[in-house]
Every structure is written in C-alpha cells, then in structure tokens.
Amino acid sequence: MTSKPLGVAVLGLGNVGSEVVRILTENAADFEARVGAPLEIRGIAVRRIDGDRGVDASLLTDDPASLVEREDVDLVVEVLGGIDVPRKLIFSALEKGKSVVTANKALLAEYAGELNDAAEKSRADLYFEAAVAGAIPVVRPLMQSLAGDRVNKVAGIVNGTTNFILSAMDDTGADYAETLAEAGRLGYAEADPTADVEGYDAASKAAILASIAFHTRVTAGDVYREGISKITGEDLQTARSLDCTIKLLAICERITTPKGKERISARVYPALVPRNHPLATVNGAFNAVVVEAEAAGRLMFYGQGAGGSPTASAVLGDLVMAARNKFYGGRGPLESKYAKLKVAPIGDIPTRYYVSMQVADRPGVLATVAAEFSKRDVSISTVRQQDAGDGARLVVVTHVAADSALSETVSALEKLDVVTSVASVLRLEGTTE
Amino acid sequence: MTSKPLGVAVLGLGNVGSEVVRILTENAADFEARVGAPLEIRGIAVRRIDGDRGVDASLLTDDPASLVEREDVDLVVEVLGGIDVPRKLIFSALEKGKSVVTANKALLAEYAGELNDAAEKSRADLYFEAAVAGAIPVVRPLMQSLAGDRVNKVAGIVNGTTNFILSAMDDTGADYAETLAEAGRLGYAEADPTADVEGYDAASKAAILASIAFHTRVTAGDVYREGISKITGEDLQTARSLDCTIKLLAICERITTPKGKERISARVYPALVPRNHPLATVNGAFNAVVVEAEAAGRLMFYGQGAGGSPTASAVLGDLVMAARNKFYGGRGPLESKYAKLKVAPIGDIPTRYYVSMQVADRPGVLATVAAEFSKRDVSISTVRQQDAGDGARLVVVTHVAADSALSETVSALEKLDVVTSVASVLRLEGTTE
Numbered sequence: 001m002t003s004k005p006l007g008v009a010v011l012g013l014g015n016v017g018s019e020v021v022r023i024l025t026e027n028a029a030d031f032e033a034r035v036g037a038p039l040e041i042r043g044i045a046v047r048r049i050d051g052d053r054g055v056d057a058s059l060l061t062d063d064p065a066s067l068v069e070r071e072d073v074d075l076v077v078e079v080l081g082g083i084d085v086p087r088k089l090i091f092s093a094l095e096k097g098k099s100v101v102t103a104n105k106a107l108l109a110e111y112a113g114e115l116n117d118a119a120e121k122s123r124a125d126l127y128f129e130a131a132v133a134g135a136i137p138v139v140r141p142l143m144q145s146l147a148g149d150r151v152n153k154v155a156g157i158v159n160g161t162t163n164f165i166l167s168a169m170d171d172t173g174a175d176y177a178e179t180l181a182e183a184g185r186l187g188y189a190e191a192d193p194t195a196d197v198e199g200y201d202a203a204s205k206a207a208i209l210a211s212i213a214f215h216t217r218v219t220a221g222d223v224y225r226e227g228i229s230k231i232t233g234e235d236l237q238t239a240r241s242l243d244c245t246i247k248l249l250a251i252c253e254r255i256t257t258p259k260g261k262e263r264i265s266a267r268v269y270p271a272l273v274p275r276n277h278p279l280a281t282v283n284g285a286f287n288a289v290v291v292e293a294e295a296a297g298r299l300m301f302y303g304q305g306a307g308g309s310p311t312a313s314a315v316l317g318d319l320v321m322a323a324r325n326k327f328y329g330g331r332g333p334l335e336s337k338y339a340k341l342k343v344a345p346i347g348d349i350p351t352r353y354y355v356s357m358q359v360a361d362r363p364g365v366l367a368t369v370a371a372e373f374s375k376r377d378v379s380i381s382t383v384r385q386q387d388a389g390d391g392a393r394l395v396v397v398t399h400v401a402a403d404s405a406l407s408e409t410v411s412a413l414e415k416l417d418v419v420t421s422v423a424s425v426l427r428l429e430g431t432t433e
Numbered sequence: 434m435t436s437k438p439l440g441v442a443v444l445g446l447g448n449v450g451s452e453v454v455r456i457l458t459e460n461a462a463d464f465e466a467r468v469g470a471p472l473e474i475r476g477i478a479v480r481r482i483d484g485d486r487g488v489d490a491s492l493l494t495d496d497p498a499s500l501v502e503r504e505d506v507d508l509v510v511e512v513l514g515g516i517d518v519p520r521k522l523i524f525s526a527l528e529k530g531k532s533v534v535t536a537n538k539a540l541l542a543e544y545a546g547e548l549n550d551a552a553e554k555s556r557a558d559l560y561f562e563a564a565v566a567g568a569i570p571v572v573r574p575l576m577q578s579l580a581g582d583r584v585n586k587v588a589g590i591v592n593g594t595t596n597f598i599l600s601a602m603d604d605t606g607a608d609y610a611e612t613l614a615e616a617g618r619l620g621y622a623e624a625d626p627t628a629d630v631e632g633y634d635a636a637s638k639a640a641i642l643a644s645i646a647f648h649t650r651v652t653a654g655d656v657y658r659e660g661i662s663k664i665t666g667e668d669l670q671t672a673r674s675l676d677c678t679i680k681l682l683a684i685c686e687r688i689t690t691p692k693g694k695e696r697i698s699a700r701v702y703p704a705l706v707p708r709n710h711p712l713a714t715v716n717g718a719f720n721a722v723v724v725e726a727e728a729a730g731r732l733m734f735y736g737q738g739a740g741g742s743p744t745a746s747a748v749l750g751d752l753v754m755a756a757r758n759k760f761y762g763g764r765g766p767l768e769s770k771y772a773k774l775k776v777a778p779i780g781d782i783p784t785r786y787y788v789s790m791q792v793a794d795r796p797g798v799l800a801t802v803a804a805e806f807s808k809r810d811v812s813i814s815t816v817r818q819q820d821a822g823d824g825a826r827l828v829v830v831t832h833v834a835a836d837s838a839l840s841e842t843v844s845a846l847e848k849l850d851v852v853t854s855v856a857s858v859l860r861l862e863g864t865t866e
Contacts, residue, residue: 023582033772034769135728135729136732137570137579137732140570140573141573145570145747145750146750148749149746149750278735294742295456295742296743297568299569300734301734301735302732302733303731303733310730312728313582313726313728314578316728317581320577329762330762330764331763333757334757334761336466
C-alpha cells in the first residue's frame with residue numbers, strides 16, 4: 001500500500017541540483033521508506049532548457065515561478081544561487097504553505113528573518129543545513145542539540161576556497177596571487193573570487209550561525225569582515241616561526257562589555273591560530289566548526305564544506321525532515337529570536353594582535369614602539385626583532401585588549417618616524433591569554 | 434501572557450540529573466522562550482530522600498512510578514541508570530503519551546525497539562542523544578542530517594574510561610593494571626569497571642548507532658565485543674613502532690559479502706590506529722565519531738563524551754525539542770527500521786590483524802609462520818623480527834582478509850612448535866589496504 005506521493009520542485013541544476021536529482025532518483029525506494037510516502041520530482045527549474053542535462057527532459061522548465069505554485073508541489077528545494085530571484089520564489093512557496101529547503105547563505109544572511117516570518121505564518125518549514133559548511137551538520141546541532149545549553153562561541157573555517165589558498169601558501173611558501181591563480185586552475189576558486197577571498201561568503205555564514213547560536217537576528221551587515229587578499233607568503237613564514245598558521249575564521253561570540261552588558265559579536269578575518277589548535281589542522285577545502293557551550297564544553301564538527309555531493313547530502317537530509325513533517329503533520333524547529341542581543345562593534349571586541357613592521361635600526365626604536373602600546377594599556381606578549389635590508393623587522397604579539405585600542409596603536413605606529421612601514425597586522429585567535 | 438507550563442519529571446539525581454535540574458532552574462527564562470511555554474519540574478525521583486540534595490526538597494520523591502503517572506507531567510527525563518526499573522517507568526510514561534528523554538544506552542541497546550513501538554502507538558517522542566557520546570551531537574545528525582544519504586560506516590571512540598586508560602598507557606608506557614588503578618583514583622573508572630573496560634558500554638552505543646545508521650534494529654547481542662583488559666604496555670610500544678596507537682573502537686559498517694549480499698556489522702574491539710588518523714589524536718576522556726556517507730564523505734564529531742554537564746546538555750537539547758513538539762503539536766523523527774539488514778558474524782568481516790608472537794630463534798621459523806598465513810590466503814603487509822630473551826619476537830601485520838581466516842591462522846600459529854606463544858593479537862583499523 002503506497003501513500004500519496006509528495007511533490008518536489010527543484011530550483012537549479014548546477015553541481016548541487018544535479019546531485020540532488022540524481023540521488024533522489026536513484027535512491028527513491030529509500031526516500032519513500034524514510035519519509036513514509038514517495039517523493040516525486042514535479043519539475044526542475046533551469047535558466048535555459050537546452051542540450052542533454054542528464055535528467056528526464058520533460059521535467060525541465062524555465063518558469064520557476066509557475067513550478068513553485070503548482071498544486072502538486074509540496075516541497076521546494078532551492079539551489080539556484082543569487083538573491084532576488086530565489087527570494088521571490090521562496091516567499092511564494094512559503095506563502096502557499098510549501099516547505100522550503102535552501103542552501104542559499106547569501107539570501108539567508110540578508111532575509112532569514114522575513115523568510116522565517118513567512119514560514120511561521122503559513123506553518124511551513126524552512127530548512128537550511130546546507131547553507132553553512134556543506135555536509136557538516138552544524139545548523140541542526142546548534143538549533144536542536146544545543147537548544148538546552150548556552151552557546152558562548154562558534155568559531156569555524158567555513159570557506160573552502162580561502163582555506164585551500166591559505167593551506168597551500170603555508171605548504172609551499174608561495175605568495176597570495178600565484179596561489180589564487182593555482183586555486184582557480186584546480187577549480188577551487190571561481191572566475192570572480194571576490195565573495196570567497198574577501199570574506200563575504202564566510203560573513204554570510206557567520207550571520208546565520210550567530211542568529212541560531214544566540215537566538216537573535218543577525219544579518220550580513222552586522223558582521224565585521226576582512227578578507228585574505230593582503231596575506232603574504234612572509235606572513236605565513238612569520239606565523240610558522242610563532243608556531244602558528246593563518247586561517248580565515250568566522251567567529252560568533254558572546255561577550256560582556258566592561259560595563260557588564262551582554263553583547264554578541266560576529267566577525268570574519270584571517271587570524272594567526274596556534275598549530276596545536278584543532279582548527280589549525282583543517283587543511284585544503286575542508287571545513288570545521290568549533291562550538292563552545294556552557295554545559296557541553298567544546299565540540300568540533302569536521303568534514304567537506306562544499307561540493308555538489310556533500311551539499312546535496314545536507315539538502316536531502318533537510319528534505320526528508322520537511323517531507324516527514326508534511327506526511328505525519330508537525331513542523332521543524334522554529335526560528336528562535338527572543339534574546340534580541342545587540343551586536344558589539346569590532347572596536348569593543350577583546351582580541352590579540354600580531355603586528356609586523358619595518359623599523360629603523362638604531363637605539364631607542366623598541367622603546368618608542370613599546371611606548372605606543374603601553375599608552376593604550378596594551379600589554380605585549382612577544383617581541384622579535386631581526387635585521388632586514390635597510391633597517392630591522394620588528395614583530396610584536398600582544399595580549400588581549402579591546403580591538404579599538406589595538407587598531408589605534410597600529411595607526412599611531414604608522415605615524416612614528418622610526419617605523420618605516422607596518423607590513424602586516426593580523427589578529428591572533430585560539431589562545432586564552 | 435504566559436502559556437500553560439509543561440510539567441517535567443526527572444528520574445535520577447546523580448551527576449547528570451543534578452546538572453539537568455540546576456540548568457533547568459537557573460535558565461528557566463531561556464527554556465520558556467525556546468519552548469514557547471515554561472518548563473516546570475513536577476518531581477525528582479531519587480532512591481532515598483535524605484540529606485540536602487541541593488534541590489528544592491519538596492520535589493523529591495522515592496516513588497518514581499507515581500511521579501511518571503501524574504496528570505501534570507508531560508515530559509519525563511530518565512537518568513537513573515540500570516535496565517529493569519527505567520524500562521518499566523519509560524514504558525509507563527510512553528503508554529500515557531508522555532514524551533521521554535533518556536541517556537540510558539544499556540536500556541536502549543536491549544529495548545529500543547519495544548520502546549519505539551510504545552512511543553509510536555501513543556504518538557509520544559522518545560529522544561536519546563545523550564545515550565551516545567555525551568554532549569556530542571551524533572544521534573541527531575545520523576537520524577536527521579544524514580536522512581537523505583547512505584551511511585557506509587560509523588567508527589568512534591565512545592567510551593571515555595577506556596580512552597583515558599589507553600591514552601595514559603601510550604603516554605607513560607605503564608601497564609594496564611596500574612593505569613586502571615590510576616584511572617580509578619582520578620575518577621575516570623568506576624569501582625567495578627567491567628562495563629567500560631570489557632567494552633559492554635561501547636557495544637551498547639554501537640548497537641544504537643548501527644540501528645540509526647542502517648535503518649535496522651540492532652541490539653547489544655548483535656555486537657561483537659572485545660575489551661581492553663588484555664592490552665599490555667608492550668602492545669602500545671609495538672604500536673608506536675608501527676606509527677600507530679591503540680584505541681577501543683566501536684565500528685558499525687555496511688559490507689557486501691563475497692556473494693554480493695548487503696550486510697551490516699557492529700563490533701567493538703581495541704585496534705591499532707595509524708597516528709595520522711583523526712581518531713588517533715582523540716585523547717583522554719574525549720570521544721569522537723567518524724561517519725562515512727556516500728554523498729557527505731567523511732564527517733567527524735568531537736567533544737566530551739561523558740560527565741554530568743556535557744550529558745545534561747544533550748538531555749536538555751532533547752527536552753527542548755520534545756517540549757516544543759508538545760507545545761506546537763508535532764513529533765520528533767520516528768524510528769526508521771525499514772532496511773532490516775542482517776548482521777554479519779565477525780568471521781565474515783574484512784579486517785587486518787597485527788600478531789605479535791614469541792618464536793624460536795632458528796632458521797626456517799619465518800617460512801613456517803608465513804606458510805600458515807598463505808595457506809589461508811592471508812597476505813602479509815609487514816614483518817618485524819628482533820631478538821628477545823630466549824628466542825625472537827616476531828610481529829606480523831596482514832593485509833585485509835576475512836576475520837575468520839585471520840583468527841584461524843592465529844589458532845594454527847599457536848599450535849606450531851616454533852611459536853612459543855602468541856603474545857598479542859589486535860586488529861588494525863583506519864587504513865584502506
């Protein structure tokens with residue numbers, strides 16, 4: 001006795017969409033057994049219907065809006081990319097009570113709130129495990145497994161392109177530009193790599209993670225962001241000499257201001273990470289997320305953060321959940337936004353700095369430089385000086401201080417006569433001092 | 434406007450129960466916001482009501498059966514331990530439609546099927562994230578995030594006591610008995626450590642993981658089990674010389690028999706693991722689980738596998754989910770048991786062996802020993818021989834073969850005149866050869 005099928009619309013037939021369609025088709029019996037009813041693909045929306053797309057051609061349509069509205073579509077999978085088009089389609093689906101699974105981090109980082117409101121109103125589900133860290137279950141653990149805990153920090157490597165580049169620079173000693181070019185040749189970087197290398201992709205994911213972890217709506221605009229395009233081979237060498245490597249981190253953190261207010265922070269930047277930290281060992285295109293919660297302690301999740309199959313795995317897990325809810329009645333976990341915590345500006349965040357500068361090689365330089373730190377109550381942890389060309393290279397690593405005090409110190413250093421140039425400024429993460 | 438509270442019964446006030454009560458009480462406002470309604474503890478069942486238990490004494494009862502049956506109890510948290518008593522209580526709760534959260538692996542490994550049937554019948558929830566690997570989300574990712582994927586293998590370090598002992602033996606070179614005693618002094622081993630060191634606890638978890646991963650009911654009796662009590666300091670030294678360490682692994686695997694039948698395996702034993710394998714770096718009382726799925730690839734989950742707070746975190750995450758379902762209507766994911774795969778006997782499992790033996794030091798010994806392997810089509814990967822006391826120590830590492838062929842080879846070796854004794858036999862995991 002077979003139950004009435006549930007209809008699925010797939011929007012997009014790129015890397016992820018093709019894998020979603022392939023797995024849904026090949027493992028149809030498993031999906032039916034797991035959901036309780038068969039999942040039937042009603043249509044696949046593509047930009048242009050042409051050539052052999054490797055799927056049943058009769059399913060293809062270039063009219064996603066009509067597909068989404070079809071009476072016999074119960075579930076919509078959105079893997080189009082972009083913002084405006086998928087946004088309208090997802091709204092339209094949710095308003096009609098169809099549940100939606102999306103991998104679209106950029107969309108969610110801007111419009112998760114409105115989309116969740118629409119889902120709430122029509123009692124539909126909105127799932128998006130695939131939007132952060134591909135196949136790695138992070139959204140669901142944060143939203144459900146840790147629902148009874150208090151998350152203090154989420155820190156992760158959530159962009160494979162930049163991690164590939166930084167790992168390769170660390171391995172080969174090569175510089176940024178040539179490594180980016182190599183990443184492009186190998187298919188790890190897109191033709192326009194801006195979203196990845198400037199940290200926009202990671203910032204979208206940070207917004208999503210912070211929203212869930214802190215029960216507060218956080219959008220991409222709330223996330224402080226720096227990319228990796230200024231990292232040099234020399235930075236990685238210096239990092240190595242400090243027993244560190246450099247990673248682009250997405251960090252979501254609960255902090256208490258000096259006045260005792262509870263705030264949150266969401267930020268993305270390349271940072272020095274000690275080599276014995278679990279995130280330092282995450283290489284190539286892999287992703288990892290570390291979660292620190294009050295009762296659970298430190299948890300780490302590791303796996304493939306991108307790619308057609310891994311992302312399809314996350315999409316399909318959500319699809320089974322959404323379909324089960326349709327079949328048995330019931331809903332997935334709702335948005336939790338009650339805490340309404342304020343986002344602290346980057347200047348208020350306690351961080352540590354690594355500053356590498358070219359200085360004149362004469363007596364008193366170190367004293368002059370050190371004075372700029374102490375003026376702003378910034379305590380120095382490590383100093384290294386070595387002869388370099390015309391003058392000397394001075395590397396200072398600080399203890400924790402307010403980011404504003406640290407950045408003001410750097411501005412002051414740049415104005416000093418004895419400092420020829422500040423070659424590099426990076427934050428240091430993954431330590432407790 | 435406050436919604437009608439949901440009533441919670443807590444059964445057990447040990448390490449985990451006390452933390453559950455403390456966190457529920459201290460963070461009551463958060464729980465209310467996350468669930469939609471306040472959670473109110475209706476009673477706490479303890480064996481004896483005496484002394485100051487650090488909780489509101491009016492909540493204590495030594496009559497758990499009556500507590501569970503109270504009209505105003507909607508949700509039951511079972512953290513008692515044992516099998517017969519919690520089994521009756523959980524059945525009673527589920528039959529009355531109360532949702533249950535339990536951390537009881539031993540109970541689930543025997544009776545998950547019947548308990549799930551009872552939950553199904555009354556449309557109540559049965560959650561048990563805390564039963565495997567403490568705070569680490571493993572049950573929910575396998576059951577939900579990977580619901581659209583095909584899991585091929587789950588391999589994990591899921592017992593903190595044995596991992597503490599093996600890590601310490603690896604660090605210090607000490608022998609098993611003294612390390613166990615030290616673990617007892619430090620609170621990492623119980624007065625009667627049998628359930629941990631003989632692998633019963635890990636086997637319960639393997640049964641739970643295999644059931645979920647393979648959509649098949651697997652009980653503790655289906656799990657092949659060996660403990661760590663025969664591991665010697667010398668084994669760890671030899672492991673080190675092979676660039677390995679020794680870990681007690683719980684392994685759940687999908688295999689294809691030589692005749693092309695699909696089978697599953699669930700097994701627990703100490704095994705050599707290469708030092709560059711992610712599980713080799715999991716030390717002390719930590720747990721980690723590696724999942725290999727067809728689309729997702731390899732995922733790893735890491736964190737604290739035991740202890741009051743971490744386990745309470747997992748229990749409370751489940752409690753919030755079960756409570757949300759009560760409040761909004763709806764249910765958690767149901768048991769998925771449709772695949773009904775058969776469990777292969779250990780003899781049919783492809784494994785690799787490490788065999789360490791004391792042999793006579795004379796010509797022809799190696800040929801005689803090697804012949805026993807080749808007779809059974811077991812291919813040898815590594816051989817090491819060194820003088821040792823009266824004769825020589827011979828260490829053989831094989832390639833993959835059926836476990837029965839390997840164990841028959843060992844039996845044959847034990848009967849050889851030239852073999853004084855087989856000192857140690859361990860399997861080798863985490864390699865693909």
